[in-house]
Amino acid sequence: MAGEFELIEHYFSRHKRSDSAEILQSVGDDCALVQLAPNERLAITTDTLAVGTHFLPSIAPADLAHKAVAVNLSDLAAMGATPRWISLALTLPEVNPTWLEPFSQSLFEILERYHVRLIGGDTTRGALSITITAHGTLPQGDGLFRHQAKAGDWIFVSNTLGDSAAGLELLLTEEAETENAAQQFLLRRHLRPTPQVELGQFLRKYSCCAIDLSDGLLADLGHILKASRVGAELYLENLPLSTELLNIFGLEQAWQFALTGGENYELCFSVPPHLRAEFEQAVKKQGFFVSCIGKITQAQGIRLFADGQPVELPSQSGFDHFQ
Ligand code: ADP
Ligand code: MG
Numbered sequence: 001m002a003g004e005f006e007l008i009e010h011y012f013s014r015h016k017r018s019d020s021a022e023i024l025q026s027v028g029d030d031c032a033l034v035q036l037a038p039n040e041r042l043a044i045t046t047d048t049l050a051v052g053t054h055f056l057p058s059i060a061p062a063d064l065a066h067k068a069v070a071v072n073l074s075d076l077a078a079m080g081a082t083p084r085w086i087s088l089a090l091t092l093p094e095v096n097p098t099w100l101e102p103f104s105q106s107l108f109e110i111l112e113r114y115h116v117r118l119i120g121g122d123t124t125r126g127a128l129s130i131t132i133t134a135h136g137t138l139p140q141g142d143g144l145f146r147h148q149a150k151a152g153d154w155i156f157v158s159n160t161l162g163d164s165a166a167g168l169e170l171l172l173t174e175e176a177e178t179e180n181a182a183q184q185f186l187l188r189r190h191l192r193p194t195p196q197v198e199l200g201q202f203l204r205k206y207s208c209c210a211i212d213l214s215d216g217l218l219a220d221l222g223h224i225l226k227a228s229r230v231g232a233e234l235y236l237e238n239l240p241l242s243t244e245l246l247n248i249f250g251l252e253q254a255w256q257f258a259l260t261g262g263e264n265y266e267l268c269f270s271v272p273p274h275l276r277a278e279f280e281q282a283v284k285k286q287g288f289f290v291s292c293i294g295k296i297t298q299a300q301g302i303r304l305f306a307d308g309q310p311v312e313l314p315s316q317s318g319f320d321h322f323q
Contacts, residue, residue: 011104032119043081043136062106072134077200078212080144081136088121089131144210149228153270155294160242163189165261182244193265206279210269234294236306
């Protein structure tokens, strides 16, 4: 492989000759050019994954590509947007085909799963780092916003919480046993997060407030509460926990992972009381798994309850890069 341009052509040009009418220019010119429909609004988000901060140097390139796309699509999901296009800024220490091949394969695999096109990027040399900018679309006047929670709304989360943090713990502390299905489940929840793209779009009918859980439930719900100037009570017995998490770590530690563990990439959202019954019926019919874990309150702050009894908040509530 000679240089930068051959690398881009070989590994990142699969969507260059686009058959989608709205991409007017893709990889290969100074900018990509896309066409929006008259009533569409653009949702734009960027996330960087840097070696040592967001992933271990030993990470498999296929897992890294999946995660870099997933964390960006998760932000679009939390807005209720439909993911459409990404650009990829890649910093590589060297041109290594045995690394680039699985990276590129896995990248296009997750992109095609969500009907997203790679329309541009940048490629440079340096310590391994990946920045993706994802573009999605929303109908005009629609979307899920952090500042839209109201006192009295019910708080829901998708799927199960804490699995990813438990998976990371296994990765850091133990030799995971390949034949241990529960361990493999938790590892996979950490290494291959699933962005809740379809759920996010479905939610727009019942909710106007959501966030994706990247830093931990307490921290991320805290962002909703601050932006909406409200508080919340949470019912610990309602936290959705996988049997794999419970079997390996036990209830106390599972609660801790669920409340403060990062990188879930599930959605936390609010549903107004008059829509709850209709929402719960519709969501089940669609095959999504969601749990009602609490309620938005006028009183600020977060209060925890276990079977009706108040419980102390954990001291460390989530992840912050600068603390
Ligand atoms: P420029 O010098 O004009 O910034 P580049 O030389 O960086 O352009 O890139 C050439 C073309 O290849 C551009 O269209 C750019 O969007 C695309 N590109 C560069 N790196 C990547 C990448 N990692 N993935 C996808 N497209 C890329
Ligand atoms: Mg460039």
